[in-house]
Amino acid sequence: MGNIVFIIITIISFFGIAKIFKLLQIPVWHAFIPIHNFYKLSQVLKKPWWWSLIMIIPGVNLIMWGVYGFNTARAVDKTKTSDLLLASLLPPFFFISLIVDKNLKFVGLDKYTPEPSKFIREWADPIVFATIAASIIRTFFIEAFTIPTSSLEKTLMVGDFLFVNKLAYGPRIPQTVIAFPFSHHTLIGTNSIPAYVDWVKLPYMRIPIGGKVERNEIVVFNYPDGDTVIQNMQDISYYQAVRLIAMLMKNEDIQTGKPTLDDASYQKMAWEYVHQPNNVNPLNNRPFGKIVARPVDKREHYVKRCVAIAGDTLEIKDGILFINGKEQPTPEHAQFKYYVTTKGPLFGERMEVNGRIVLSNFKLLDELDIYVGETDLVETKKDTCVYLLTMPKSTLEKVKQLEGVISVKRKIDPKGQRDITIFPHHEKFPWNNDNFGPLVIPHKGMTIKMDSANFILYRKIMDTYDDFGKVHQVEMKNGKVYYDGTPIDTYTFKQDYYWMMGDNRHNSADSRSWGFVPFDHIVGEPFFIWMSVKYEDNNPISGKWSLSTAFSKNGKLRWERFLCYVGHNGLVSLKIPILSILFGIWAYNKWKKRKQVKKK
Numbered sequence: 001m002g003n004i005v006f007i008i009i010t011i012i013s014f015f016g017i018a019k020i021f022k023l024l025q026i027p028v029w030h031a032f033i034p035i036h037n038f039y040k041l042s043q044v045l046k047k048p049w050w051w052s053l054i055m056i057i058p059g060v061n062l063i064m065w066g067v068y069g070f071n072t073a074r075a076v077d078k079t080k081t082s083d084l085l086l087a088s089l090l091p092p093f094f095f096i097s098l099i100v101d102k103n104l105k106f107v108g109l110d111k112y113t114p115e116p117s118k119f120i121r122e123w124a125d126p127i128v129f130a131t132i133a134a135s136i137i138r139t140f141f142i143e144a145f146t147i148p149t150s151s152l153e154k155t156l157m158v159g160d161f162l163f164v165n166k167l168a169y170g171p172r173i174p175q176t177v178i179a180f181p182f183s184h185h186t187l188i189g190t191n192s193i194p195a196y197v198d199w200v201k202l203p204y205m206r207i208p209i210g211g212k213v214e215r216n217e218i219v220v221f222n223y224p225d226g227d228t229v230i231q232n233m234q235d236i237s238y239y240q241a242v243r244l245i246a247m248l249m250k251n252e253d254i255q256t257g258k259p260t261l262d263d264a265s266y267q268k269m270a271w272e273y274v275h276q277p278n279n280v281n282p283l284n285n286r287p288f289g290k291i292v293a294r295p296v297d298k299r300e301h302y303v304k305r306c307v308a309i310a311g312d313t314l315e316i317k318d319g320i321l322f323i324n325g326k327e328q329p330t331p332e333h334a335q336f337k338y339y340v341t342t343k344g345p346l347f348g349e350r351m352e353v354n355g356r357i358v359l360s361n362f363k364l365l366d367e368l369d370i371y372v373g374e375t376d377l378v379e380t381k382k383d384t385c386v387y388l389l390t391m392p393k394s395t396l397e398k399v400k401q402l403e404g405v406i407s408v409k410r411k412i413d414p415k416g417q418r419d420i421t422i423f424p425h426h427e428k429f430p431w432n433n434d435n436f437g438p439l440v441i442p443h444k445g446m447t448i449k450m451d452s453a454n455f456i457l458y459r460k461i462m463d464t465y466d467d468f469g470k471v472h473q474v475e476m477k478n479g480k481v482y483y484d485g486t487p488i489d490t491y492t493f494k495q496d497y498y499w500m501m502g503d504n505r506h507n508s509a510d511s512r513s514w515g516f517v518p519f520d521h522i523v524g525e526p527f528f529i530w531m532s533v534k535y536e537d538n539n540p541i542s543g544k545w546s547l548s549t550a551f552s553k554n555g556k557l558r559w560e561r562f563l564c565y566v567g568h569n570g571l572v573s574l575k576i577p578i579l580s581i582l583f584g585i586w587a588y589n590k591w592k593k594r595k596q597v598k599k600k
Contacts, residue, residue: 002199009092016095017041020076023106038068045071045109058177058202060135065091067128077107131181138182140171140207145220145526150371150538151304151502151510154333154392155570156218158371158538160561161531164220168525170210175202175297175469185298192231198295204468204520212309213498213522215323216331216568219306221500222521225514226299227464230274231289233281234300237514238274238291241283243425246270248282263427296469296521303526304500304510305331310443310519314499316436316512319412321501332570333392337411337506339378340387343404347387350377354537359387362540367554368395371538374507390507411506423515426456433505433512441516442493450481450488458491465518466494495519529571532561 011032018031021040030040039052045068054064069091073083076098087094098104115121138144147160156162166172176196180187183195213219225237233241246266253260273279274288281288308314312323319336321328340347348361358372359365365372370391379386384406391399400408413419418430431437440448442461448454455476462483463474472484480487497516502508511517534556536543542554550557563578564571 003201006200009096012099013092013095016098019098019101019104020044020072020106023104041068041072044106045075046113047071054132054136057136057139059139059174059179060132062178063128063132063135063181067132069094071109074112075106075109076104135181139166139174141166143524145301145303147303149509150374151504151508152218153335153371153390153504153507154369155305155331155503156303156526156529156566157532157558157561159533159535159558160529161533162526162529162566164524165527166524168210168527169213169522170206170208172297172520172523173202173205173207175204176200176295177202179298184301185294191234192289194292196295196298198298201295201469204296206520213306213496213519215306215309215312217306218303218526218566218568219498219500220301220303220523220526221517222296222299222523223302223514224299224465224517224521226294227296229292229294230281231292232286233284233288236283237509240421240513241281242267242270242274243420244283245273245281247420249273299521301523302500304502304508306498307501308441308499310441310496310498311446312441312499313438314436314441315438316434318415319410319434319505331503333394333503335390335392335504335507337388337390338396338399339407339409339411340389340399341406341408342385342387342402343383343406345377345380345385346402346404347375347377347385347389353540356537366539366541366543368398369539370395372540373538390504422512424456428453428456431512436512439499441499442497444493444496444519447490447492450491452476452479454491455481460515461493461497461518462491465497465516465520468495468520498522526566528574529561529564529566532558534558 014031014037017037018028021028021031021044024044026040026044031037035052035055038055039049042049042051051064051067055061066088069087070084073079073087073094078084078087083094086097115125117124143164143166145162145164147156147158147162150158176198178200179196182188185195187193187195225239228238230236230238230241246263246269249269250260250263250266274281275291277289278287280286307321307328308323313325315322315325321330346361347364348359350357351360352358353372356373357376359375359377362372365375368391370389374390376388377385378388388411389399396408399405413432413434415435416430417432417435418427419432422431422433422436439457442448442458448458455474459474463472473482474484475482481491482488483491496519498519499511500517501510501512534543543556545556551559553559560573561571563575564573
């Protein structure tokens with residue numbers, strides 16, 4: 001409905017352009033051909049013809065429309081502040097207002113050439129066109145991104161500032177076209193005010209100039225489970241939160257001796273409890289707030305490694321990944337959890353810092369670059385302690401050599417031990433992080449039989465993802481699957497899907513937690529790290545900022561990760577070529593200035 005209203009308002013606004021054209025004895029039909037009408041308006045305003053090309057680009061065209069509105073207002077001698085604000089911020093309604101203006105006259109922009117206003121000349125125009133240029137680059141070419149979680153440690157690290165190449169798989173056309181520039185889903189500085197409106201949407205479209213997602217590529221994508229968000233707890237999946245609260249309700253009944261219900265009943269109770277904004281969330285002791293739905297292109301950005309592509313069969317056996325029956329090589333910097341038995345509290349005691357339970361030997365953990373929040377003391381005996389540490393193979397070898405370490409054993413969840421946080425979150429599939437599958441990753445055009453097992457595995461695809469944002473009702477009644485009320489025996493997938501996993505295999509909320517990633521959620525590929533910093537939460541000693549450690553090897557700044565290309569097999573330093581180019585540009589400008597001085 002929002003799209004229809006917007007189209008109607010746009011068409012009516014064209015009558016305002018037509019009235020200007022009529023005053024100038026230009027055939028009014030020019031005003032009703034989209035894009036061409038703005039090309040003719042550029043000629044009338046004596047502005048660059050390429051302004052009209054910007055009107056093709058969704059999202060950015062709304063800013064450009066305001067530029068046209070502002071210049072048109074001045075050209076028709078409507079220079080009151082209220083008129084200029086209306087023309088700049090709500091240009092369709094400004095052009096509509098011209099339709100009923102009986103005294104409309106066109107005076108042109110010659111008196112503004114050159115621009116007499118110093119503010120417009122030196123500030124407004126440069127800022128507007130810088131915003132337009134930056135928005136185009138950010139939407140279709142390159143976007144800045146920060147690694148927020150440790151799921152890809154130590155391949156991509158928390159605190160890496162990088163650029164994402166959106167041409168890698170073909171840039172997507174924005175679906176939510178009315179949005180605040182340089183924001184994603186929420187206005188900067190808030191956690192609840194949307195940075196977009198979703199009553200005007202475009203269908204999913206992608207410019208077909210990129211390649212295909214390949215196995216083992218690191219990919220940036222929109223978080224599929226982020227289609228729904230709990231406003232006051234956005235760091236955990238809404239669906240995961242409902243499942244956990246259902247489990248807490250069941251455990252409470254068991255502990256109090258009440259008769260227990262079936263899982264579906266607890267799920268329904270948890271859902272009803274979560275959807276009361278003032279109810280207290282037992283997971284963070286805060287009111288839930290609103291439950292917010294987000295369109296695909298405004299869901300959270302995640303970055304993981306694609307371990308299986310459309311058509312693959314994936315299985316994990318005792319922590320080892322198999323694709324199509326073949327064992328896959330473990331990424332060089334992959335991390336796992338290990339039980340480390342020590343003489344005494346080698347890595348410290350448990351303590352609470354900012355609401356997190358961490359280990360107290362910050363110095364040793366920092367030296368090993370083991371994040372304090374990814375460690376735990378799981379057992380204490382008379383003379384020994386057992387720790388659970390997350391670390392890559394290189395750190396594992398160092399830990400084994402520490403004085404006081406008795407043994408190290410990798411943590412592996414046994415086969416058949418169901419983890420309720422693991423996809424597909426059903427007792428029929430008792431899977432966990434280390435023993436998972438087999439599972440077929442769907443590809444476009446693949447047809448499956450609709451039985452109870454496939455219903456459980458692929459229901460979320462069918463009702464939420466597969467039809468590019470259109471939601472369908474998929475349910476099972478009396479052993480039969482119904483799709484929007486129609487019984488079906490088979491289902492054919494409409495797009496490709498992928499399986500994403502973190503290199504930090506035991507500390508990653510990835511596809512094992514929430515399932516498949518549709519192709520329409522794919523954003524791009526990280527390709528360049530320009531800066532990397534440590535955070536104090538993870539590295540309490542070296543993560544602190546101080547001038548004395550700023551340039552040290554083990555300080556807050558990870559100098560070795562500055563100016564690096566992100567390759568499939570690790571980072572490639574580009575410091576020397578980039579610094580050489582910058583030095584060359586500086587030297588050339590210096591030489592050029594000296595030459596000009598000599599000529600004078």
